[in-house]
Structure formats: structure tokens, C-alpha cells
Amino acid sequence: MNTSRYVARSNAIAARALGDETMVMSATNSTLFTLNEVASAIWKAADGMTPLDEIIKNKVCSQFEIAPDAALKDAEALVENLAGHGLLLVSHEPITKQGNSCKEPA
């Protein structure tokens, strides 16, 4: 069984970088979120094909002074939170297709 987790940005969102932060809005209830710089890095890398631990290793720990274990723990909490609001999809398999999926990170 594949123990890696894959994350993909939902197609039901609006999103845009604003400086080092990212605005994300749920299209289902118009709730607005902002992601800080680290969360934005995870958001941008959430392509559905890259495992979360690899995102943490290559996009977070390499650019921010964060211990890998702590970063992964925080990232998993973030992912659960965003998934709970329908902003991210999470799977143990690569996520290859959504209807009108976003072409590129905001």
C-alpha cells in the first residue's frame, strides 16, 4: 500500500498570490483564507502528483529554517484544514484529473 499522501488544489477555488501570501477563496461558500509564506509554498506545489513529504523536503525545508519532522507535522495539519474546507484534495494515490482543474498555481 502506498503510504505517501498526495495533495491537489481543488477546482472549486479562486486563488492569487499577494506578495508572499496567497489568497484562497472557496467557491462553494465564498469564505476567504490567506496562506502565509510557508503555506503558500505548499499550496503552489500541490499538483496532485508530488507526495506531501517530498513537497516538504524540496519546497519547505530547503527554503525555510524548519526541521523536517516539525514541518511535516504542521503541513499535515494545514492540509487537513484546507481539505476540510474543500480547498485541497488529499489522496494516497496521485490525483491526476479534476473537471475544470486549475492550470497552474496562483
Place this chain on the structure above:
Amino acid sequence: MSLVVEMAAKALKLNIPLSVQLDLTYRCNERCVHCYLDHDDHGEMTTAEIKDLLDQMADAGVFYLTISGGEILMRRDFFEILEHARLRTFCIKLKTNGVLIREMEAARLRELGVESVQISIYSHRPEVHDAITKMPGSLRQSIDAVRFLRQQGLLVTMANVLMTGNAADYKQVRLLAQELDAKFIIDPTVTPMMDGDRSVLKLNVDQDALREVFRNEELVGNVEEFCAPPAAVDQDALDSLPCSAGHTACYVSPYGDVYPCVQFPMPSGNVRQTKFVDIWRDSPQLKEVRTITLRDMPSCSQCSHGATCTRCPGLAYLEGNMRGPSTQDCEKSYARTGIPSENLKAKLASPKSVDATQLIQIKGLPPMAPNIPVRATEAAAASA
């Protein structure tokens, strides 16, 4: 400070165009008596040009995209454009008369993640609404569209422009919105045509009707607070910016012309000749708009309404001076508080210069009113 306000402040600091209204066409299947547009097609942007513009706007940081017209569904490529906007992850709001929205279109709009749809409803009575749109059957079709969109779970706002011909009906339209589970906004504004023709302003309601609206607590909330005498003009007020036009928002016409706002038709560039982001950053006109504070306005800086007035720089521009007063807003402040502005006092002191049509003009209400449109387009989002 709400998250939306925080984001707007950050966009202002970073000089990012957070909100854009893009009109796809000025063509329309209705002929509303108060409309400010020329409905002939003078060379609309092509599908490819609009897609390229959407790419440019996304890259420039535009988040809130209001797609309007004219009637947006008059463009055969409307859904192709919308699909592209969806791919570029805008927060998309639509303004339409709804006549061409049936079950299939409503379902597609839902699939494409449209944030909200605003539909103009002028009256609950077909004979009144259809007389304003000059399209028989349009009220029924527009209301059907509201139903189809709500069935899809989309947020719908029914916008009621208040005019002499429908002033008695807004309460019933509000009830109709409640029945249809739609939001309701009232807009006591008829603006001059974009070419400067002010003849449509005769459709504006009079002071009595305006006073009644301003004292309807279902629309404005706390009437005593809403109609209170203006607060003193302090240093912060003198340094304040008029509105988001040109600061974090702008407007693009179907021909690629960029203006500070749809209601502020000062040509600031054309995306067929210059990249959107270069117009946004370097246009001398937009730069000039950004320099204006209340302190720079000779009349308004001396006016007791200075700190609380909803003065629209675009309407002031259409009156001839974007640093001058907007008489429509002066009239609104007067109806609200009973205290004349410096501009109105000057006009009354020189009766020969008074333009009777201007003295009955009115404009949108202050942003604190719950059922009344806020000029900044980012107001709809809730904070997380």
C-alpha cells in the same frame, strides 16, 4: 480589521490591481431607459485578445474579476471566456439581466465555480420592469434565471436601480428577493452616459424618495446613526483616499480601454497597445488619480461632510473636475443629514448657476449600509 480589508490594504501597498471589472460587450438584448452605454459594437476584443488579457490580469495579481456588459451572454464565446477565467483562478462575479440564463446555462455557471451573479430587477410588476427594459417578458425571464441559479446553489443578488418610474416598488422587490432566497441591493443611482450625456439624470428620484430610502431601517440598519450629522474632518480624513478606483481597482471596456472605474471614464490606456500591467503601473492618468486625497480638493476639504461623504471621483470627473465635488453625492449627504454641503451652499447662493437636474441627482450609499452596494468590489468575501 477584516481579512478582506487587510488584503485590500496590502494590495494598495504593493500597487496590485486586486479588482477589475471587465465588460465583454456593450451589446444588449434589453434597452433600459437609464442605461449609460452605446450598444453598437465598435470593435470588441476577440476571444483570443480577451484570453490573453485574462492571463495578463492574473499575472498582475487581479483576484476579483467582475464580468459585465452590456449583456454578457450576447457573446457567443462567453462560456469559452469564462472557462479560461476559471483556469486562471479568479474570484468571478457576473452581472447580467439573466434573460438568456436557462437551466443549462445555470448548471454550467455552477460547474465553472462562479462566485456570484447579480441580476437587475427593476420592479415586481411586469408592466413596470418591462417598460424600463423595453423588452416584453423580460421580468419573467429574469426571475426564472434567479430561480435556475438558486436551484444550482449559486449566490444571486437582485439589484434594484431606483428611478422615478419604479420608486414605489423597491419594498416589493425586496420581498421578492427574500422569496427567491436571493440577496437584495438597492442602488439609487442613475449615472451620466459614458460619453458625458447627462440627459438620463432626469430619471433620478427626488429628495423625498431618497429621504424615505435613507430612513428605512431594513435597508440602512440604524437610521439614527446612518443619518447622523457628519463627523468632524480630522487629519486622517484629509489624508484619506477617495475610493479604490485606480488604487486597487480598475475597469476594462470591450474595446480594451482601461479606466480607473466603470463610473470614472478617464482614458488611461488600451490593452491592444500596451500591456495591462504597464498601464496599471505607468499610466500618467492612473498615477494622477492616485495622488488625490481629500486635502487636495478645494471645496470638499472645507466641507463638513468631508469625512463621511461618499463622493465619487468618477462622477466629479464627469462634472468636469475629478478634484471637485460630485453634486450627486452632495445631494445624497443632504438627504441623509439635512445639512447642505459647501458645494450646495455655493450653488444655492448663485441660483443662476444651479442646474435643476443636478440638484436631484443621487448616488450610492455609504458602505456601512447592509443592503446597499459597496463601491469596492471586494466586499462580498467573508473572513476566515
